[in-house]
Amino acid sequence: MQVTYSWTRVCDVNDIPPLGSRVLERADGNVAIFRTAQNAIFALLDHCPHKGGALSQGIVHGESVTCPLHAWNIDLASGEAKAPDEGCARHFPVRVDDDGSVFVSLV
Numbered sequence: 758m759q760v761t762y763s764w765t766r767v768c769d770v771n772d773i774p775p776l777g778s779r780v781l782e783r784a785d786g787n788v789a790i791f792r793t794a795q796n797a798i799f800a801l802l803d804h805c806p807h808k809g810g811a812l813s814q815g816i817v818h819g820e821s822v823t824c825p826l827h828a829w830n831i832d833l834a835s836g837e838a839k840a841p842d843e844g845c846a847r848h849f850p851v852r853v854d855d856d857g858s859v860f861v862s863l864v
Contacts, residue, residue: 762850762862770796770857778813778822781861788849788861789813791833793820799833800851800861806831806844 773779773792781788789803810826820833830839836848850862
């Protein structure tokens with residue numbers, strides 16, 4: 758089964774600080790868009806699965822983000838909490854075009 762995405766342009770890669778994030782505000786939950794040191798881009802619901810901390814305010818390291826409230830480590834690619842913690846933040850598909858435009862599929 759082929760998946761069809763509906764893409765929303767969010768920003769340029771350079772609008773996201775390295776090892777940082779940018780927040781896309783939405784009525785049904787903000788989306789945090791992260792940039793790693795290697796310029797990989799990921800998008801997660803800006804809500805830690807533990808107690809709802811804003812992941813966008815966390816520390817990005819490798820391909821993970823540490824929640825600022827209780828130091829849970831969340832995998833940026835899957836949204837899964839790393840052991841021993843359990844839970845998952847919703848992740849969103851991301852596309853970066855050759856010109857540096859960042860797109861997220863919010864459907």
